Amino acid sequence: MAVGVLALQGSFNEHISALSRLGVKGVEIRKPEQLQNVSSLIIPGGESTTMAKLAEYHNMFPALREFVKMGKPVWGTCAGLIFLAEKAVGQKTGGQELVGGLNCTVNRNYFGSQIQSFEAELSVPKIVSQEGGPETFRGVFIRAPAVLEVGPGVEVLAEYPVPSANVLYSSSAVQIQEENAVPEKKVIVAVKQGNILGTAFHPELTADTRWHSYFLKMANETGEASSSSLVPAVGV
Numbered sequence: 001m002a003v004g005v006l007a008l009q010g011s012f013n014e015h016i017s018a019l020s021r022l023g024v025k026g027v028e029i030r031k032p033e034q035l036q037n038v039s040s041l042i043i044p045g046g047e048s049t050t051m052a053k054l055a056e057y058h059n060m061f062p063a064l065r066e067f068v069k070m071g072k073p074v075w076g077t078c079a080g081l082i083f084l085a086e087k088a089v090g091q092k093t094g095g096q097e098l099v100g101g102l103n104c105t106v107n108r109n110y111f112g113s114q115i116q117s118f119e120a121e122l123s124v125p126k127i128v129s130q131e132g133g134p135e136t137f138r139g140v141f142i143r144a145p146a147v148l149e150v151g152p153g154v155e156v157l158a159e160y161p162v163p164s165a166n167v168l169y170s171s172s173a174v175q176i177q178e179e180n181a182v183p184e185k186k187v188i189v190a191v192k193q194g195n196i197l198g199t200a201f202h203p204e205l206t207a208d209t210r211w212h213s214y215f216l217k218m219a220n221e222t223g224e225a226s227s228s229s230l231v232p233a234v235g236v
């Protein structure tokens with residue numbers, strides 16, 4: 001079955017293009033009943049308050065929660081990750097409705113405002129071991145969230161080493177830095193919990209389709225598991 005892409009707001013077109021580069025059709029989802037036509041779902045990046053208001057207006061929340069609870073594969077990128085978190089904290093959180101299901105707490109604007117957006121090479125061992133390709137993945141962080149805490153059952157797939165203010169580059173300064181060494185701080189930027197995948201960055205805005213391919217494999221495995229459970233045992 002086709003992959004659904006929540007198309008209320010944000011980078012849904014970019015996800016659909018990335019899927020089509022892999023030969024897969026992405027279906028725009030705007031109404032609860034449309035979720036019945038897809039076996040997996042991508043929730044794109046955008047602006048989570050606006051997306052939540054539109055989701056509420058279209059009465060999407062109960063159907064989205066049901067979809068996640070049924071164990072269907074769901075991937076949230078950036079605002080989509082915020083949507084899937086059990087808890088969101090940080091600036092302007094003010095009672096925003098979430099889909100939930102992903103056992104973690106996110107900070108909505110961990111890296112700051114729009115002008116603090118950045119790109120960084122991320123170490124993604126799980127993606128490399130499964131998908132091959134370059135050792136790192138170019139993470140596009142736009143007013144990005146980060147995962148502050150994960151609960152049991154959540155696998156961390158990528159972390160970002162936050163540059164320390166004490167990182168100095170001149171050789172004389174390196175001496176000073178070593179004396180006042182500050183441990184490198186890493187924040188979680190990609191997680192997986194069973195059927196749920198979350199990335200704080202935007203793979204749909206790069207030419208590298210490895211995260212999409214990883215998600216499609218997740219979706220296939222889940223599909224196979226549920227369809228094989230429907231096959232009657234021999235002799236029944």
Ligand code: GLN
Nearest residue numbers: 045046047048078079108
């Ligand atoms: N921080 C944004 C929010 O709260 C998400 C940004 C993004 O999706 N690029 O919605």
